[in-house]
Amino acid sequence: GPEPLYDVKKTIDSDYWPYDDQIDFEIDIQDTTQISELQLLIDHSPDYPYQNIYLKVNTVFPDSTSQEERLSIDLADKTGKWIGKCKTDNCKLRVYLLDKFKFPESGSYHFIFKQHSRQDSLQGINGLQLRVLPVED
Numbered sequence: 001g002p003e004p005l006y007d008v009k010k011t012i013d014s015d016y017w018p019y020d021d022q023i024d025f026e027i028d029i030q031d032t033t034q035i036s037e038l039q040l041l042i043d044h045s046p047d048y049p050y051q052n053i054y055l056k057v058n059t060v061f062p063d064s065t066s067q068e069e070r071l072s073i074d075l076a077d078k079t080g081k082w083i084g085k086c087k088t089d090n091c092k093l094r095v096y097l098l099d100k101f102k103f104p105e106s107g108s109y110h111f112i113f114k115q116h117s118r119q120d121s122l123q124g125i126n127g128l129q130l131r132v133l134p135v136e137d
Contacts, residue, residue: 036134059111
């Protein structure tokens, strides 16, 4: 596929993801004509105890305005089989957040992810990876 415009992975260093900890990705955008795709890759343990994960995503735009969304992402199907690609020690699920979009203005964008489950400390999430890929017309 095409070379990513942005591709950064952030790991969760402890055995759990505390409710108050956030994962922040900063992307510097100069070309507002480029059609792009925004992907999130979730790295989780095969022992993750739930079918899905709830995330709160706050997007901070270059003009300092922000937009917050809550996402429920299925990691397993209704039978309990993991949807992503799994090895013995981890599973990776690719989630398409935005498809065929243009960044509205140049500058620094922050994508801030927080776990939004009922658990204060969510076990089994190893990290998140955010990717911006160019889309060919």
